[in-house]
Amino acid sequence: MxxxxxxxxxxxxxxxxxxxxxxxxxxxxxxxxxxxxxxxxxxxxxxxxxxxxxxxxxxxxxxxxxxxxxxxxxxxxxxxxxxxxxxxxxxxxxxxxxxxxxxxxxxxxxxxxxxxxxxxxxxxxxxxxxxxxxxxxxxSRNHLTGVLPKEVGNLRALTALDISDNLLVGEVPSSLGACIGLTSLRMGGNFFHGSIPQSIRLLGGIEELDISRNNLSGQIPEFLAVLHSLKILNLSYNKFEGMLPREGVFKNVTSTFIIGNNELCGGLPEFHLPDCISKSSKSKKINIVILSTCIIFGVLGVAVILAFIYLCWLKKKVNKPVPSLINSSCPNISYGELLKATDSFSSTNLIGVGSCGSVYKGILKDSGIAVAVKVFHLVHHGALKSFTVECEALKTIKHRNLLKILTVCSSIDYQGNDFKAIVYEFMDNGSLERWLHPSATSSHGNELPKKLNFIRRISIAIGVASALDYLHHQCHFPILHCDLKPSNILLDAKMVVHLGDFGLAKFLLGSSHDTVANQMSSMGLRGSVGYAPPEYAMGCEVSREGDVYSYGILLLEMFTGLSPTDNRFGDNLTLHSFVAAALPERVLEVTDRIPLLARASVWESLVPMKCLKNG
Incomplete structure (x- = not known):
């Protein structure tokens, strides 16, 4: 010191x-x-x-x-x-x-x-x-919100501007064209929308331009191909469309990044984009479509009339309209609306508490739909990063076995304190934790014990595996969940699995500076005790194998009914070693009694008993 x-x-x-x-x-x-x-x-x-x-x-x-x-x-x-x-x-x-x-x-x-x-x-x-x-x-790599002020154009002598990996919104200001000294401009990992402003053509000395991981759209401007000093161009993961230029920086496929723009065409063959459809070809296709439309117009007209009659009949049977769910495109919900929806965050609406926040059930006043509101405890270390990473992870992924984010709230409460919350679909059947360990998690005396048969457990295991496969191998950027456990596995009304809580997630981008999620080393050990692989406690990097390890522990818990943090485990005895010692002769002794009968009946119906007796 x-x-x-x-x-x-x-x-x-x-x-x-x-x-x-x-x-x-x-x-x-x-x-x-x-x-x-x-x-x-x-x-x-x-x-x-x-x-x-x-x-x-x-x-x-x-x-x-x-x-x-x-x-x-x-x-x-x-x-x-x-x-x-x-x-x-x-x-x-x-x-x-x-x-x-x-x-x-x-x-x-x-x-x-x-x-x-x-x-x-x-x-x-x-x-x-x-x-x-x-x-x-x-x-860069903060949680800045709002727009990039147009006053940025006053920085005429600026040579490098980096505002990447924040929560900035709005359009890219055209005043950036006045920063004629810029050689490096990094704006990736935000929520900018609209097109690339024409004023960027004035940046004659620009060498690096990174506007990846935003919501930019429109065609890629031709002037980017004539910026002769441009050496690195990253347009990845936006919504650009149309023909990819072939000149200038676009000649170098190792310095131009366009992945994640599914509507692009043309360009050099090395980009592996589909061929662009010429205007004449488009005209021919339009004529064919018009001709086909005329031929089937009568059929469609009859179908529309029948559909209208059916809808009128259906409308009479419905007492009131079903409110549509809000989605990710809706604006941020206000603190006041969430306060009303949860009855001032009443303890009676509390359905879960974690290290970074509390989850409440709420009913949105305007739509009447039930939601789950995760309120982040910002006074806790890492809570703000957890909010940012969860938003970053969930804004670009979509899968039937992942929890759907409906909207977010980034505001201040009535005492002037920062307030962050995420609103999700409400899961009628709660978490897998409540089903596996009802006596430990039930807080209401009138709540019936939860029971899962063998087939249901198999279905849940497959759903979680499907979600992990999507995160690890099918996303634009592989995502590690880093906190797989029963309390983060939620079940809807049809008992379909929805994996949630991405507060500790990490993107695998190959660089420690490419994303908000990679800033979270200060949050300490990723994962939960009993589920995190042992190497994480020794400071090893998180990995796909770490998620798979947690999944294995989850499977053991599901089919034994024992938590890895059970009091019987300690010293050198773990859930894993407990089950390993029972295999294969004493497997029925460690199997959860609840699904045992269902399991046996299912196996008997699938294979002859003789085969079962012979192993």
Missing amino acids: LPKCIGNLSTTLTAFSSGGNRVFGEIPEEIGNFVNLEVLFMNLNQLSGVIPSNLGNLRNLARLDLSDNNMGGTIPSSLGNLTKLIGLSLSGNNFRGQIPSQLSNCRSLDSLDLSSNNLGGAIPPQLIGLSSFAIILDL
């Missing part, structure tokens, strides 16, 4: 550097005594605590680097007093809250790096409107 007596050094000190060591603890407030300090480097250490507010007294400070530590809290507004500051780097920490607008007072700044933190809220227009940035502005 840095001792407090460090303040006894001469006040004429102009430079202090302790970077790249193993210094831990908090920064002594006595550092604020060095009023003549011009350089303060304390990066690449293990510092914790907050930034002392009296650092704002160092009016001569030109360079401040506290990056790659374990510091937290908010960024103090007093840093805005450092009007001579040229470079500021706070990346790789756990700073939260909003970016203080007072940093706009630092008119001499030429580089600002706040990446890889937990910062939220909107980007202050006053800050991004500074015309002094000449080198780099890096706000």
Whole structure:
């Protein structure tokens, strides 16, 4: 630790550097005594605590680097007093809250790096409107919301802008074309929509352009092919359509990334895109369609009339219309609506509690549908990251055995505190945990014990396996769930499996900087005790095999009825070793008694008893 007596050094000190060591603890407030300090480097250490507010007294400070530590809290507004500051780097920490607008007072700044933190809220227009940035502005891998302010066009001398992996929305501002000094522009991993603005053609010196993992659409502009300095172009996972250019950067298939745009065609053969349909071919097809339509028009007319008559008859039988489910395209729901839906988050509506949040049952007032509302406990370490990762994971995946997210709420409550919640489809039959261990999970005396027969357990096991196969092998980016256990497996009214709780999920992108999910190393051990593979506790990287291990433990629990955290297990005895010792002679002794009869009857109907007796 840095001792407090460090303040006894001469006040004429102009430079202090302790970077790249193993210094831990908090920064002594006595550092604020060095009023003549011009350089303060304390990066690449293990510092914790907050930034002392009296650092704002160092009016001569030109360079401040506290990056790659374990510091937290908010960024103090007093840093805005450092009007001579040229470079500021706070990346790789756990700073939260909003970016203080007072940093706009630092008119001499030429580089600002706040990446890889937990910062939220909107980007202050006053800050991004500074015309002094000449080198780099890096706000990536945070939780920033709102739009990219149009004032970004004031950064005419900016050479690198990185706002990737945030929660930014809206269209890409056309004012970016005024940043004529840009050589690197990274905006991937947000929620930008619309088309690529024509003003981007003015960035004649651009070398890297990454707008992947957004909701951008339209055709790829031809001017990207004539930006001769462009060396890396990433358009992956958007909604672009039409012909892919063949010139410029599009000649280099190793530097142009277009995967995840299913409506593209043409381009070089190496891109393996379908051929584009010419206008003449389209015209011929249109004529054929028109002719065919005319031929069957009478048949369709009769079908429409019959359908109309049927609908009128059906309408009379329905007392009231069934409300349609909200979906991912609807706007964020408000805090007030969720408050009413859950009866002020009443304990009677509480259906589950986890490490990062609580789940309540609610009835939406407008539609009358039942929903499950997961409210994140933001005061808990890692809860905000869990919210972001779950949104990131669920926004691009769709499978019948995955829990469907209906909408999200990112707001403030009536006390002015940050509020984050995710709204899901309500699962009528609760979690698998309640069915396997009803006495341990039932909180209501009138709740009937849950029982699962053998066939039902087999169906659930297949459903979970199907969900894992989809996550591991069929997504655009493979996703590791990292927390597979019965309480995260939900069952709808038809007992169909829905795997949920992606708060600890991780994307396999091949890079530790490509996604929000890869920032979560600070959340500690992934998984739950008893289900996480042993190597995770030793610091090993998460893997597909880790999910498969958890699935194996889940299978043992389903067919023995014993939890891996049961009191009988401890020391060297685990659920796995308990079952392994019983195989194969004493398998019936460790099998759950509830499905035993159903299992035997099913087996007897499938194979002759003689075969069963012979093994």
